[in-house]
Amino acid sequence: MATVKVTPAMVAKAMRETDWQAQDAKTDADIAAEVASNPDAAPILDEPATVSALAKLIRHRLGLSQIEFAARFRVPVGTLRDWEQGRKKPDAPALAYLRVIAREPEAVMRALAA
Numbered sequence: 555m556a557t558v559k560v561t562p563a564m565v566a567k568a569m570r571e572t573d574w575q576a577q578d579a580k581t582d583a584d585i586a587a588e589v590a591s592n593p594d595a596a597p598i599l600d601e602p603a604t605v606s607a608l609a610k611l612i613r614h615r616l617g618l619s620q621i622e623f624a625a626r627f628r629v630p631v632g633t634l635r636d637w638e639q640g641r642k643k644p645d646a647p648a649l650a651y652l653r654v655i656a657r658e659p660e661a662v663m664r665a666l667a668a
Contacts, residue, residue: 605649606640612656613638627655628666 589595613623624631636642
């Protein structure tokens with residue numbers, strides 16, 4: 555798989571050139587049809603799949619195994635596996651905890667070490 559570098563200039567250009575009114579006018583069905591017709595588009599994930607992807611993404615970004623992540627952030631490894639495999643969905647506090655870990659993993663580790 556080739557790596558593509560996206561520069562700030564590329565993002566700025568895309569933001570300027572996007573017809574935001576046309577984007578805002580699209581329905582969910584319009585968006586789903588566009589995604590389905592584009593072989594390069596990532597699939598639209600439902601809520602459980604999004605949560606599953608979030609848990610895996612955070613763990614992979616931190617370079618941790620499931621066991622390491624579970625131990626470091628005091629989440630039962632079975633629970634983490636259930637989240638990542640979509641068997642269970644984190645409740646609201648657990649989802650908030652995952653989001654905090656995603657944004658500030660070092661702060662969470664410091665707080666748990668205290």
